Amino acid sequence: LAAARANVLATRACATAAARAGATCFVLASSKKAGSAASVHGATRRLAEAAAFGAATDVFSVRAVRLGNVLGSRGGLLARFRDQALAGGPVTLTHEDAARFVLVAEEAASALLTAAAPALAVSGGHVLVPDHGEQVRVRDIAEAVVGWARSQRPSAPPVEVRVVGLRAGESLRDPAPEGLLAVVPGLFSHPVPVIAGIAALVDGLDAAVRAADEERVRSLLRETFAELLTRR
Numbered sequence: 001l002a003a004a005r006a007n008v009l010a011t012r013a014c015a016t017a018a019a020r021a022g023a024t025c026f027v028l029a030s031s032k033k034a035g036s037a038a039s040v041h042g043a044t045r046r047l048a049e050a051a052a053f054g055a056a057t058d059v060f061s062v063r064a065v066r067l068g069n070v071l072g073s074r075g076g077l078l079a080r081f082r083d084q085a086l087a088g089g090p091v092t093l094t095h096e097d098a099a100r101f102v103l104v105a106e107e108a109a110s111a112l113l114t115a116a117a118p119a120l121a122v123s124g125g126h127v128l129v130p131d132h133g134e135q136v137r138v139r140d141i142a143e144a145v146v147g148w149a150r151s152q153r154p155s156a157p158p159v160e161v162r163v164v165g166l167r168a169g170e171s172l173r174d175p176a177p178e179g180l181l182a183v184v185p186g187l188f189s190h191p192v193p194v195i196a197g198i199a200a201l202v203d204g205l206d207a208a209v210r211a212a213d214e215e216r217v218r219s220l221l222r223e224t225f226a227e228l229l230t231r232r
Contacts, residue, residue, distance in 0.1 A: 004205050004217050007044035008051055012202055015055035015062060027115045028052045028064040029108075030127065032101055035066065035175040037225035039168065040218070047224070049127060050195040051202050063115045064127040066190070068101030068174060070108045077102070081142050085149035089159035091142045094166045098139070101132035101174045114187055126189040129177055168229050195224065 011028060018026045034045035049064045056062040069077045077100065084091045103111075111130040114120065122128065139161065146159045166172065180188040195201070201224060208216035222228050 001209055001212060001214050001217060003040050003044040004221075005209050007041075007048045008202060009206055009209060011048040012051040012055065015052045019055055019057065019060045024060060025116050025118065026052060026055070026060070026062045027112055028062070029112055030064045030066045032066050032068045032174050034127075035177060036171065036227075037221075038227050038229055039170065040221060040228070043221045043225050043228050046192075047195070047198075047202070047205075047221075049192065050198045053125075054198045054202070063120075063122055065111050065115050066127050066129050066177075067108050067111070068103055068132050070103050070105055072105050073108075077138070077141060078145065081145040082149070085145050085159050086152070088156065089146075090162035091146055091159060092162050092164045093138055093142055094164060094170060095172055096139060096163055097137070097172060098166075099135035099137050099173045102136050102141075103130065103132060111187060114184060120183065122183065122189055123181075123191075125194060126181075126191050128183065129180065129188045129190050131186045131188070135173055 015026050015028070028049060030049050031045050033039075033042045034049055035042070037043040037046050052062045052064060071078045073079065081091050107130060111128070115122075115128050142161050146161060149159055150156070177188075177190040180190055183189050201220060204220050205217060208214075208220065
């Protein structure tokens with residue numbers, strides 16, 4: 001329920017409000033997780049993009065930028081490791097070889113501002129993807145944070161880095177988008193499949209969320225994304 005409300009319904013509401021206020025462009029800060037609908041989070045992220053695109057008109061453009069882990073962002077990978085380390089640990093990893101695309105906050109902000117440029121040419125049905133470089137091994141980030149925490153609390157006991165296993169629908173590495181087209185230096189566009197009947201689908205999710213009908217939300221997501229795992 002929370003994922004559908006925060007990711008899908010709130011995004012549509014914001015895009016609709018922007019259009020009504022006379023804005024000419026709406027930029028959605030999306031997530032690399034939208035590249036895979038095998039989890040509820042990924043599916044709702046993908047629907048958020050489609051819901052935003054559904055609000056576009058001839059005078060109101062919508063762009064979505066898929067960002068990897070933004071280091072330093074609230075709730076991001078670095079913040080979670082920092083909080084765990086300062087609390088004494090353990091710092092938890094899903095897998096020894098897990099790797100993710102990462103950006104610093106300045107890179108993410110630059111990509112979003114570039115996406116808002118009126119002259120930027122983006123084909124219909126495309127999301128924007130910044131150049132993230134190579135995926136970074138998550139254990140390397142965790143160990144760097146543990147080293148930093150040790151410098152902050154030199155008398156504290158050692159902090160353990162613990163592997164807890166991949167969660168349902170979680171991949172070892174971030175999905176690498178295919179068919180990237182250069183738009184401007186450092187920013188690419190990436191085609192995404194069209195979701196038919198998106199307005200009716202979001203209306204259905206809205207009704208299910210208002211009724212607190214979690215099974216109906218899951219059913220609508222599974223009907224849309226065949227790859228969505230049925231596990232809770």
